[in-house]
Amino acid sequence: DSGVTQTPKHLITATGQRVTLRCSPRSGDLSVYWYQQSLDQGLQFLIQYYNGEERAKGNILERFSAQQFPDLHSELNLSSLELGDSALYFCASSWGSSNQPQHFGDGTRLSIL
């Protein structure tokens, strides 16, 4: 058990809809990372937050947004969903903002119909 909790585990929705994925980091960890794993692109970095502030941005679409709350949990919001957004979305956490081992959640599997 990594100590990182992601909910929900599975999500099925339709094109054009909006969903929110939630992540609770391991106790004591200040950084939260979001990654997307799709069949064609593999694992890709989306965004990092450190202690409530955005620290790094990767290949995150404008339709996607994230935030980290004062209690350090994070949410990833995906809107105007397209078929190609179907993927596994992982959250990871670490104590520091860089050069730290990352602890991964079990992922949220998003299926767009």
Add this chain to the structure above:
Amino acid sequence: KNEVEQSPQNLTAQEGEFITINCSYSVGISALHWLQQHPGGGIVSLFMLSSGKKKHGRLIATINIQEKHSSLHITASHPRDSAVYICAVTPWGGSQGNLIFGKGTKLSVKP
């Protein structure tokens, strides 16, 4: 060309064999990570290293910074080692810790 390349893509071994998975990268890095992803999808961090060698049980990870190359070795492989092994790097510089991933090596160990 991907910034992180792994070989082989697929690997089938017999139980007990010594296994090596290779990773080459083309960017400056702060650290290199080896991750394990089981068929259920969960990802476990195996190693984070920036120099030399680390060992944990039957797993050994090495890195050669000058050659931009890392290897993951599994001694006395077992069917429970069957998984996808992913090499990832933290790019050098800044205060960010995001990872750039290889495409993974799918390992199947037969009894």
